[in-house]
Amino acid sequence: MRRERHAAIGVFDSGVGGLTVLKALMERLPLESTVYLGDTARVPYGTKSGEVVTQYSLANAHALAEYDVKLLVVACNTASAVALPALRAKLPIPVVGVIEPGAKVAAESSRTGKVAVIGTPGTIASGAYQKALHALRPSLEVHAQACPLFVPLAEEGWVDGDVPRLVAEEYLGRELLTGGVDTLVLGCTHYPLLSQVIHKVVGPRVTLVDSAHATADEVTRVLRDEELNRTDVRASVERHFLVTDTPNRFLEVGARFLGRPLSGARQIDLKLA
Amino acid sequence: MRRERHAAIGVFDSGVGGLTVLKALMERLPLESTVYLGDTARVPYGTKSGEVVTQYSLANAHALAEYDVKLLVVACNTASAVALPALRAKLPIPVVGVIEPGAKVAAESSRTGKVAVIGTPGTIASGAYQKALHALRPSLEVHAQACPLFVPLAEEGWVDGDVPRLVAEEYLGRELLTGGVDTLVLGCTHYPLLSQVIHKVVGPRVTLVDSAHATADEVTRVLRDEELNRTDVRASVERHFLVTDTPNRFLEVGARFLGRPLSGARQIDLKLA
Numbered sequence: 001m002r003r004e005r006h007a008a009i010g011v012f013d014s015g016v017g018g019l020t021v022l023k024a025l026m027e028r029l030p031l032e033s034t035v036y037l038g039d040t041a042r043v044p045y046g047t048k049s050g051e052v053v054t055q056y057s058l059a060n061a062h063a064l065a066e067y068d069v070k071l072l073v074v075a076c077n078t079a080s081a082v083a084l085p086a087l088r089a090k091l092p093i094p095v096v097g098v099i100e101p102g103a104k105v106a107a108e109s110s111r112t113g114k115v116a117v118i119g120t121p122g123t124i125a126s127g128a129y130q131k132a133l134h135a136l137r138p139s140l141e142v143h144a145q146a147c148p149l150f151v152p153l154a155e156e157g158w159v160d161g162d163v164p165r166l167v168a169e170e171y172l173g174r175e176l177l178t179g180g181v182d183t184l185v186l187g188c189t190h191y192p193l194l195s196q197v198i199h200k201v202v203g204p205r206v207t208l209v210d211s212a213h214a215t216a217d218e219v220t221r222v223l224r225d226e227e228l229n230r231t232d233v234r235a236s237v238e239r240h241f242l243v244t245d246t247p248n249r250f251l252e253v254g255a256r257f258l259g260r261p262l263s264g265a266r267q268i269d270l271k272l273a
Numbered sequence: 274m275r276r277e278r279h280a281a282i283g284v285f286d287s288g289v290g291g292l293t294v295l296k297a298l299m300e301r302l303p304l305e306s307t308v309y310l311g312d313t314a315r316v317p318y319g320t321k322s323g324e325v326v327t328q329y330s331l332a333n334a335h336a337l338a339e340y341d342v343k344l345l346v347v348a349c350n351t352a353s354a355v356a357l358p359a360l361r362a363k364l365p366i367p368v369v370g371v372i373e374p375g376a377k378v379a380a381e382s383s384r385t386g387k388v389a390v391i392g393t394p395g396t397i398a399s400g401a402y403q404k405a406l407h408a409l410r411p412s413l414e415v416h417a418q419a420c421p422l423f424v425p426l427a428e429e430g431w432v433d434g435d436v437p438r439l440v441a442e443e444y445l446g447r448e449l450l451t452g453g454v455d456t457l458v459l460g461c462t463h464y465p466l467l468s469q470v471i472h473k474v475v476g477p478r479v480t481l482v483d484s485a486h487a488t489a490d491e492v493t494r495v496l497r498d499e500e501l502n503r504t505d506v507r508a509s510v511e512r513h514f515l516v517t518d519t520p521n522r523f524l525e526v527g528a529r530f531l532g533r534p535l536s537g538a539r540q541i542d543l544k545l546a
Binding site: 040041042043047048049051052148149151152153155156158162163166167170244245246248249 | 313314315316320321322324325421422424425426428429431435436439440443517518519521522
């Protein structure tokens with residue numbers, strides 16, 4: 001890891017979900033090289049403890065440190081919720097999570113002052129979104145709801161039809177979105193794949209906030225402020241993909257998240273971590 | 274690990290599912306002490322590669338080796354499907370998986386000669402049930418279906434109502450159970466929790482086979498054949514529970530699987546594995 005313009009942006013996630021964040025980064029910062037690590041041997045993080053997720057996050061950062069990385073994006077909401085302080089304490093480069101950028105968009109866009117956030121059990125239990133939203137706008141009324149079945153539904157490609165609709169109604173239909181909530185934060189990188197069905201359940205008056213683009217904006221700002229952004233348009237752009245399990249399933253499911261086929265991924269040794 | 278009557282039965286699973294097997298063992302062999310390890314920091318195994326599941330299985334056996342264990346039960350179908358040869362090659366004690374016992378019951382009980390098996394993607398892709406069933410009864414017609422959403426549904430306690438019914442209909446409703454299948458193997462330790470809804474979907478003519486009791490019978494037979502069964506009715510019976518993540522969620526969800534409250538579980542160091 002080194003603070004140099006030429007180096008790459010490192011991104012890690014528990015698996016494929018963070019590819020929605022990588023996609024936004026590639027669109028927003030086309031000159032930047034990227035190294036993406038999906039911890040597919042230990043996915044999911046959302047149902048595990050903060051202690052274990054922090055341990056895995058440090059191991060992922062350690063694996064990415066072998067690459068020439070100038071900034072680390074924690075593309076997993078659960079890891080962003082629990083492991084940012086530990087990562088920032090250990091690493092000599094800027095670390096950007098997905099929670100603060102998403103919370104900022106939500107805090108700024110709500111008119112009613114009532115915001116809901118959905119995420120994994122780990123993210124919701126951490127209270128990280130609730131804290132970030134209140135820090136930005138203390139008067140906000142924040143409703144939080146864990147939606148554990150959304151991750152397996154998105155991973156299995158069950159993103160429309162009766163099952164995801166009924167699951168979304170169970171999580172979102174009653175208490176959560178009554179009484180003036182006008183902004184719903186999709187606090188998990190898997191959830192954008194379910195945004196159509198979520199949108200139908202919550203209705204057209206509720207704006208869905210996906211932190212991928214907000215995070216790409218934040219990365220752009222940090223690179224510029226730290227004078228780490230690439231400026232040489234002739235430099236070659238590299239894309240590396242690393243996984244901790246065998247690559248097959250990552251390549252297959254990942255294409256849905258990245259919105260394009262993945263050329264390949266290298267399996268790194270689990271013992272590293 | 275040592276081959277002595279006084280030692281305990283070791284059981285491991287990817288998480289809580291194997292507690293259905295432990296429950297059957299406790300009922301069938303009330304004099305035997307048990308040590309159960311749930312690899313909750315890396316659950317689930319069913320969507321991971323055979324390579325990684327074998328690595329985790331060996332690590333679990335290694336952790337259980339620190340205890341006084343005379344026989345190892347691999348209570349996870351996915352691990353039984355891919356890791357038994359590696360475990361048997363490495364360990365000095367008998368190793369019993371859940372697939373052969375379940376397959377034996379199914380092969381013996383089918384009248385039509387048409388059997389279906391459901392399990393995780395890892396179990397089904399391994400072909401282990403298909404091979405075991407054909408070895409026992411070569412003329413059997415075997416239908417196999419992966420049901421990846423059943424594990425999160427069982428873990429979250431969504432075991433009745435519209436969502437599990439629709440999911441079960443999607444997996445089981447059409448091709449799988451037409452044409453005379455009369456026996457359905459529940460090839461994952463989570464699935465017995467969904468047996469009521471599965472039973473409704475497949476109808477009363479299909480017998481559900483749960484390998485927990487068949488596995489307890491097999492363990493009883495092996496202990497007797499190897500002269501390892503406890504005979505002293507006055508000896509104290511110990512129950513140990515180990516987990517790789519923090520115990521809270523294991524204790525909470527595990528009670529549903531064991532059918533009684535769990536007194537406590539000790540977290541073992543991940544780095545061990």
